[in-house]
Amino acid sequence: MMPRLRRHCSTAQARAARHFLALCLLLVSSVGSGQAEQPPALALDPVGYAPAESCIGCHTGQAQTWEGSDHQRAMARASPDSVLGDFADVRFDKAGVQARFFRKGDGYFVNTEGADGKPADFQVLYSFGHYPLQQYLVAFPGGRLQALTIAWDSRPKQAGGQRWFSLYPGQHFAPSDPLHWTGRYQNWNAMCADCHSTNLQKHYDDKTDSFASTWHEQNVGCQACHGPGQAHVDWARQAPPGQSPASSRDMGLAVDFKALGSRGLVEQCAYCHSRRQGLGNGQQPGQGLLASALPASLRADLYHADGQIDGEVYEYASFAQSRMYAAGVGCTDCHDPHSTRVKVEGNGLCLQCHNPTPPARFPGLRVKDYDSPAHHHHQTSSAGAQCVGCHMPSKTYMVVDPRRDHSLRIPRPDLADKTASPDACTACHRDKEPQWAARAIEGWFGQPQRPRHYGEAFNAARSQGAEALPLLRKVLEDMGQPAVVRASAAAQLLPFGPPALPSLSQALDDPSALVRAYAASAFAEELPVRRVERLLPLLDDPDLAVRDEALRALAGIPSTALPEPRRAAFKAQLADYERRLRGNADLPGNRLNLAVFLEREGRQLEALEEYRQALRMDPYFSPARVNLATLANSLLRQDEAERTLRDGLALADQPATDHGNLAYMLALLLVEHGRAEEGLPWLEQAAMVMPGDSRIRYNQGLLLLRLARPDEARAALEAGLAQSPADGDLLYALAYLHAIAGRRDQAREYLRQLEHSAPGDTRLAGMKQELDRP
Incomplete structure (x- = not known):
């Protein structure tokens, strides 16, 4: 059997289409539909x-x-x-x-x-x-x-x-x-x-924008x-003079910081000091962060693979990775809450706790003189002797605004190659390599036995390495990892599909609401019975962010798939969710979320218009363009689908990956509608723009084979195999190509490689039988 052409889109686009992950910073408040125009x-x-x-x-x-x-x-x-x-x-x-x-x-x-x-x-x-x-x-x-x-x-x-x-x-x-x-x-x-x-209330009207x-x-x-x-x-x-109230609540205070504890305090600050997706209900004073927002995961456009800051992410998710956060340190331990300045300048800030007589509050701290060359191994008062220089490196945003990484990590230049991340040492010693810095640290402190860093798993996922799936599973299942790290592992497991579901299914019962929220999206494509079985309990979750993620995955499910007593409440939840989506549809990513929800609910014509509106807001916003073209084509609006893709390809200064994906989609669309010769140049363009994507070469090879151009087909397939030597589809296609040309020995060699890389591949037996026939 001849292999079939397969559609494909980038991981980011797949998430946008299937898991509703907006790619923009989403800052939201209450809904104000229908209100008269007025200045703030x-x-x-x-x-x-x-x-x-x-x-x-x-x-x-x-x-x-x-x-x-x-x-x-x-x-x-x-x-x-x-x-x-x-x-x-x-x-x-x-x-x-x-x-x-x-x-x-x-x-x-x-x-x-x-x-x-x-x-x-x-x-x-x-x-x-x-x-x-x-x-x-x-x-x-x-x-x-x-x-x-x-x-x-x-x-x-x-x-x-x-x-x-x-x-x-x-x-x-x-x-x-x-x-x-x-x-x-x-x-x-x-x-x-x-x-x-x-208490900013945005009052956005999605109808009048x-x-x-x-x-x-x-x-x-x-x-x-x-x-x-x-x-x-x-x-x-x-209150009578001199009366001592029993609690903050007795005094009429909405936020009781003492009762919240250190993590609750951090989450009060995090609504503004985080990169997050708002839930459309504004800030909820005194409640946890996931009552009002879903913090961004440690994704590739925001963080380096090891969790260091890259995009403009503010402080929360960095600090939530730190040992200090795990130990109960809060924002006001270092910052005065009213002046917003640090309490002590220089190393004195860290020496409040990190000293030869640490406070009883943190019994795990080592008794040590940290402010000495014996610890930092730099000349006293030099830049290298400053605690923040090694443990809180900075990056400049908005041209003049340096901001420090709040993950407060121990420098790990030994991870630079394994995670493709920067290190604090060579940020100062720019004439040196990370290996030099790693040897110096080993000489000072010995070679400690450290567990595998989660950055290695995240880097494997970003580079699409074969080892990514088991590594991400281990990070997700490791309860010793910070919740934001485990939630990020869940988010990065989504593209792996069914093989990742057992781990993600366990994560739905995780003690961390953040992990539960990011795991819920994995079940959006499951059969209705399975979706209801796994996600229905999350509709009663105490955190709105978790309930919303479950709703997203359950959208479009037939009401008959739900237990009869739950149907009315589910309908009400969906209505409330749509209301908040509309009040938040003022940015392209937000409008995309609304459109995908409507599409999943079977309201395709409404979804089409919302995708169009997202592109009016930002013609460069590729996920909306991809979804609009796909939906238009499925509704037999091929002219609109083709025009949408060509308009995107005509944009100047477009990111290469976006251009490549649109070219690839246009090629497949043209082939689907019997215009294969027109599609070929777009396939070649996509392959040139995205040389690391072997799937393009696979489809290019099959199309050339169908057009009776076997030599060009073989060249395309071999180019793809050079990029992905263990790709089963490429190996099978090359075996098939050589078999039909009568080159049985070459075909068998590719089958042997396929059997080695994918011993359970169901295509092996049939091809072997064909080759063994006289």
Whole structure:
């Protein structure tokens, strides 16, 4: 039997289509469908929040400490007190980006290219942040605030600051590009708002693509961390003098930090200090993080394989990997919660605990003088003698903003080759190799016996190594690993399909809600009976993020597959989930989630329109383009499917992998509709763009064979085999090609290789019989 052409898409696209994993940073709040357009403003209904000034009378010291902090200056009305940039008729002109910053009366203005491509004057309404850079916000129709991509460098002049600079140096985006300052990815409401203001309610209307956003405090005030405070203010006014309340609850406080403990405290900070997918219900003060958001896994676009920071991920998932987090250290052990600064500068911060007389709170700490050359093996007071230099290396974001990795890891240059990750040692010793650093550490401390690092499993998965599946299983099943690491292993097991299901099935009962959430998506393609059996209990999970992931996987299931008593509740959960998806559909990835949900529910025409809307928001957003083309083709709208793919291929500056995947899909579409000769050049283009993908060469070889071009077919298949020597489909196809050409010895040789790499392959017996016939 001749092998069959097989469709394929990238891992990221498969996850988008089957597991609803959005690829963008998703920041969400409550739904406000149908509300009139209005600029962001103070909420009219306080819903338990007290006026911002209510805390100052009793908490003067904390208020004074908060004044001038990152939180206090997170956002402010543009005024001489808040604006740091030079608006004295200053011009900026670099890489085709032009702007003039000037004053007009009491207002602050910028003249620059608008959404129509023409220069115009725009009034700056708000300053955004303050150090080491400050951005500026401009009001647009639809209740939008847009952030200028020319920012003010507020560092001292001797440090390179006191200048205007582009957040995208050397780049100029057309007004149609979502990265243009008027575009989707510079929109305050969707991207930034709920972490720069207190109780921000986004109120997005997906039908009109507009906002009616509100806040209770324009910046990050007391109630952003302590929760709505009116009940506490009322208690303070009525409490008898000298009375000691029994608990925070007795005082009307929504968040009881003592009761939460260190991990609960970290999760209160994590809503803003994490890369995460919001659940559409805003921050939930006093509750765990998974009541309001699903933290991102340690995926390839955000983290190095060993868990070090790469993309802009903030602190939570890094810190959650650390031994300090496991030991009960919280954010306020190092940071003053009101000033947001570290409690002690320099090594003194770490020496609070890491010293010859460690605190009784952490009995596992070694008694040792850490601040000495005997430990750090560097000259005293040098950069190498600083704790953070080795244990918290930094990466610079937004051009001027260095941020430290909070995983607080021991430097492991010995892992550099095994995980394809950087190491702290050669980040300073740039003229050296990681092996040099590894030998130096071994010379200082000996060769410790360490268990295999999870980074090796994650790197194997990223490089599609054959050993990835068993390694990921071990990480997932290792209860000694941090929950975020095990959840990331679950996420990376999803593309392996049925072979990974036994481990993922066990993970559905895991004590960690994060692991349960990431395991649930694996069952989205299972038969209805199996899906219900495994996922129905998760609909009662205490964490909303877990319930949502179970709902995603159960979407589209016939109601008759559910026990009759559960059907009404399930329907209500689906309705609530869709409501939150719609209130969150303001970014392409969010809109993709809505579209996939609708498609799974059998509402294909609605899904088509949502995929189109995602591409209107961002024409470069490949997962929506892939899904739109696939769905359109399945609905016999071949012209739209082909046009969608060709439009994507015509985009300039597209990532190579996206271009390759679209070319591959177009080739298969053309072949499917009897236009094989047209498809061949696109297959070749896809193979050239993605040389590591042997599946393209497999399909190319089969197509050439069908077109009676055996020599070209063999060349394509052999090229694929050179990339993946154990690929069973390629080996079988080459055996078949040689067999039909009468070259039985060569065919048998490929069969022997197939039997060695896949001894249980069901095609072996039939081919052997064919070759043994006289």
